[in-house]
Amino acid sequence: MGKNVLLVDDSSTMRKIVGRSLRQAGLDFDNIFEAADGLEALDVLDKEQVDIVLSDINMPNMDGISFLREKQGRDAVKDIPVFMISTETGDDIIGEAKSLGALGAIKKPFTPDKVNEVLGPLM
Amino acid sequence: MEIEDKIIEAAKEIFSSMVMMEIEVKEVLETHGPLTDTITGLIGLAGTHKGILGIHTPYPVAMAITSSFLGMDVAEINEDVHDAVGELANMLGGNVKSILSDNGRDIDLSLPSTIAGSEYNFQSDKEVDTVIILFDTGQGEFMVELDLEK
Numbered sequence: 001m002g003k004n005v006l007l008v009d010d011s012s013t014m015r016k017i018v019g020r021s022l023r024q025a026g027l028d029f030d031n032i033f034e035a036a037d038g039l040e041a042l043d044v045l046d047k048e049q050v051d052i053v054l055s056d057i058n059m060p061n062m063d064g065i066s067f068l069r070e071k072q073g074r075d076a077v078k079d080i081p082v083f084m085i086s087t088e089t090g091d092d093i094i095g096e097a098k099s100l101g102a103l104g105a106i107k108k109p110f111t112p113d114k115v116n117e118v119l120g121p122l123m
Numbered sequence: 124m125e126i127e128d129k130i131i132e133a134a135k136e137i138f139s140s141m142v143m144m145e146i147e148v149k150e151v152l153e154t155h156g157p158l159t160d161t162i163t164g165l166i167g168l169a170g171t172h173k174g175i176l177g178i179h180t181p182y183p184v185a186m187a188i189t190s191s192f193l194g195m196d197v198a199e200i201n202e203d204v205h206d207a208v209g210e211l212a213n214m215l216g217g218n219v220k221s222i223l224s225d226n227g228r229d230i231d232l233s234l235p236s237t238i239a240g241s242e243y244n245f246q247s248d249k250e251v252d253t254v255i256i257l258f259d260t261g262q263g264e265f266m267v268e269l270d271l272e273k
Contacts (some may be wrong), residue, residue, distance in 0.1 A: 090227010
């Protein structure tokens with residue numbers, strides 16, 4: 001049985017590209033949900049069964065770091081694994097994301113192989 | 124390696140791995156004239172380095188890039204084109220930040236934005252160091268411009 005993934009990015013182009021990369025990586029997802037910022041992502045997590053979250057960092061309304069912080073405070077969703085997908089790869093920022101529960105980060109630009117390498121072990 | 128070479132390397136990687144287009148450097152410029160029928164993706168840098176990165180894409184090139192990026196035909200300058208060109212600026216800006224930043228915290232990036240028009244000028248009112256690289260996509264040319272405050 002496939003898993004459900006939530007893609008969080010303010011760029012609709014990037015959400016499509018990440019979705020395409022997941023399919024090209026041969027990963028078995030039943031549903032791909034989308035959100036344009038952290039606030040929308042929290043709303044999706046409240047309503048849907050999500051197994052993995054892939055989130056941008058630099059977003060309007062609620063950025064990826066604030067999203068992680070909010071998610072950490074919600075018992076029902078705090079254990080859902082999150083990977084950051086971002087141009088932001090400075091040690092400080094990724095370190096902060098990991099301290100808030102993110103399992104790792106994928107740097108933009110990326111290839112389907114990189115997506116498979118990072119997400120494959122969770123499938 | 125100079126920042127110009129690193130921008131070229133980053134742009135080639137972004138286009139090859141994400142846009143599915145191979146691009147080549149046509150020319151390195153010192154200035155450019157008014158931009159006509161063009162969409163520009165912009166990202167601002169603030170902190171220890173202040174400036175702006177722009178990607179200037181004439182409409183036909185912007186549509187070709189977006190078509191290849193999304194894997195579907197795009198025949199007009201629509202929201203998808205604005206979003207795609209903005210995201211290209213975002214990825215290039217992220218690479219420029221990683222080149223210039225010591226730890227990721229000393230430079231902040233703005234959210235990407237776009238401007239488009241039949242004719243406009245793109246120039247800084249501050250004294251800046253400018254790098255302008257003209258790329259050829261095989262379906263037309265576009266420019267990447269980095270203006271950093273001196």
